[in-house]
Amino acid sequence: MKHYSITAIVALALLSSCGTKEKLEKAEEQNTALNTELQATLATQDSLFALINDITDGMSQIKDMEHIIATPGSLTDDSNSRKDQLRNDMVAIREALQQRRERLAQLEEKLKQTSGSNKTLLKTIDNLKAQIAEQETEIATLTNQLSAAHIEIANLGAKVDSLNTTVNTVSTEREEARAKATELTDELNTCFFALGTKNELKQHDIIKTGFLRKTKILPNDFERSYFTQADKRTLVNIPLHSKKAKVLTNQPADSYEIVDDGNQKVLKIKDAAKFWSISNFLVVQVD
DSSP states (O other): OOHHHHHHHHHHHHHHHHHHHHHHHHHHHHHHHHHHHHHHHHHHHHHHHHHHHHHHHHHHHHHHHHHHHSSSSSTTTOOOHHHHHHHHHHHHHHHHHHHHHHHHHHHHHHHHHHHSHHHHHHHHHHHHHHHHHHHHHHHHHHHHHHHHTTTTTHHHHGGGGHHHHHHHHHHHHHHHHHHHHHHHHHHHHHEEEEOOOOOHHHHHSSSETTTEEEESSSSSOOOGGSSEEETTTOEEEEESSOOOOOOOOOGGGGGEEEEEETTTEEESSSSSHHHTTSOOOOOEEEE
């Protein structure tokens, strides 16, 4: 009888071990997928920054063309080569705008395919689409003016005031684009951190634990309001208000250190870019 009992216990232990191993492997696969999705989102952010700069440069080019057309005497019947250059520049800008529209469509499709689409980035894409549409309208208008008026000063004289107004509008739009770029930069540098005991973190659904189950950090339904918002560019030290502290999220170990400051621990960020490279969220257990 004792022999059968021991055999049963060993069998149960082996089954439990196999189940735990499968769960760990599944968790590792999920973590790899999340890291891959994060890298794709960061690449999308970089591409958006490049597009913002391209679109701003496009506004400057359009402004220069409008200035040339609006300036009396800058184009005459004898300046055919300059007229041809303007036409060629307009064609080049129109082609560039089409390429930017296609790039935006590709970035939008990539974002929509991620499990948690970034609403801020999608909104930015919509704004950039609107700006490209406005620039296409401007180029179409200038092309028609160049073709219909044959760049004759007499016919352009009546349009000077309206074109000057358009130049001011383009300048305003360029400043708005720059302001939006700054706003996007601030958003991309926003980070969040949460400090709490194990029980506090569990109560706010920031961690989930269970018997023979690996602790899960930041499940889909975690409570975001529990986090403190900060700026990656200025956040250097985080007082932890505890004699014990442990970082639960996946910040690289060599990018920070936890030191003593009197009777409490302080987290010091040594390399901000590396520290926030994996996630914009930091969770520290303080018991």
